[in-house]
Amino acid sequence: MTNPIVKPFWDKPTGSWQYVFHDPETMKGAIVDPVLDFDPLAAATGFSNAHRILEYIRAEGIAVEWILDTHPHADHFSAAPYLADILKAPRGIGEKVRKVQALWKEIYHLPDFPTDGSQWDRLFADGDEFKVGNLPVKVMFSPGHTLASVTYVCGDAAFVHDTLMMPDVGSSRADFPGGSSAELYHTIQRIFALPENTRLFIGHDYAPDGREEQCEATVAEHKARNKHFKDNPSEAEYRAVREARDATLGLPERMLAALQINIRGGRLPEPEADGRSYLKIPLNYFESRA
Numbered sequence: 001m002t003n004p005i006v007k008p009f010w011d012k013p014t015g016s017w018q019y020v021f022h023d024p025e026t027m028k029g030a031i032v033d034p035v036l037d038f039d040p041l042a043a044a045t046g047f048s049n050a051h052r053i054l055e056y057i058r059a060e061g062i063a064v065e066w067i068l069d070t071h072p073h074a075d076h077f078s079a080a081p082y083l084a085d086i087l088k089a090p091r092g093i094g095e096k097v098r099k100v101q102a103l104w105k106e107i108y109h110l111p112d113f114p115t116d117g118s119q120w121d122r123l124f125a126d127g128d129e130f131k132v133g134n135l136p137v138k139v140m141f142s143p144g145h146t147l148a149s150v151t152y153v154c155g156d157a158a159f160v161h162d163t164l165m166m167p168d169v170g171s172s173r174a175d176f177p178g179g180s181s182a183e184l185y186h187t188i189q190r191i192f193a194l195p196e197n198t199r200l201f202i203g204h205d206y207a208p209d210g211r212e213e214q215c216e217a218t219v220a221e222h223k224a225r226n227k228h229f230k231d232n233p234s235e236a237e238y239r240a241v242r243e244a245r246d247a248t249l250g251l252p253e254r255m256l257a258a259l260q261i262n263i264r265g266g267r268l269p270e271p272e273a274d275g276r277s278y279l280k281i282p283l284n285y286f287e288s289r290a
Contacts, residue, residue, distance in 0.1 A: 020056060043257075050083055071257055072100050098117045101116075166202060206239060
């Protein structure tokens with residue numbers, strides 16, 4: 001079976017990975033987790049990441065058939081609607097996004113906000129399949145980091161978002177509202193059941209200890225070297241390590257801004273009478289870990 005060609009794009013300010021993958025036979029492709037630039041001090045958005053992706057797909061001659069979110073991100077804005085408007089491609093996300101919308105609707109106190117997932121063109125269920133060119137793509141429900149996360153598996157590539165980090169870092173946090181270290185453990189076990197040569201493309205890398213940023217390792221490499229899984233921990237052992245680490249972490253710098261954009265599918269709030277959009281910050285909902 002033909003495997004996809006995968007092109008990663010790194011956003012240094014947020015440590016985020018975004019991807020384009022395509023079928024080399026048909027030159028049809030998909031975009032995964034594109035980043036909309038956001039300067040949190042100026043509250044200014046921008047399109048440099050999206051334009052890098054557009055330049056690449058135009059240079060390669062890729063026809064984009066899907067723009068895919070793995071989950072509503074807490075650390076960056078989604079550029080999916082901006083790219084969809086330009087490329088006329090449908091957008092998809094996991095169906096459990098409706099639960100994330102309902103949760104954050106209450107946190108942000110948005111009484112009129114619709115929580116039916118209608119901001120996307122398709123809501124994928126666990127086990128759903130669709131095609132990019134001639135390549136089948138399977139959807140795996142992958143909760144833990146969030147309660148809505150999904151993994152997209154295409155040939156020997158799996159886009160595992162914020163479940164795993166690179167092997168020298170381990171796994172992703174599970175302490176956001178709706179997160180669960182227990183569910184994350186079982187999600188990662190399910191990912192590890194994929195073929196050993198499956199390339200796992202992660203959602204973030206912060207390039208620790210001065211090494212270059214990385215985005216890819218195989219299932220076999222994670223089993224052998226992943227900081228949290230190389231010793232084959234039990235669920236209880238893993239949860240103890242994950243929860244102890246999470247207790248030391250503050251909220252992501254952009255989280256309270258990003259989630260109210262991303263539960264809208266990446267759209268900014270409707271402009272007010274002056275033509276400008278505004279964000280809401282829920283004071284004292286979260287405890288400071290400073």
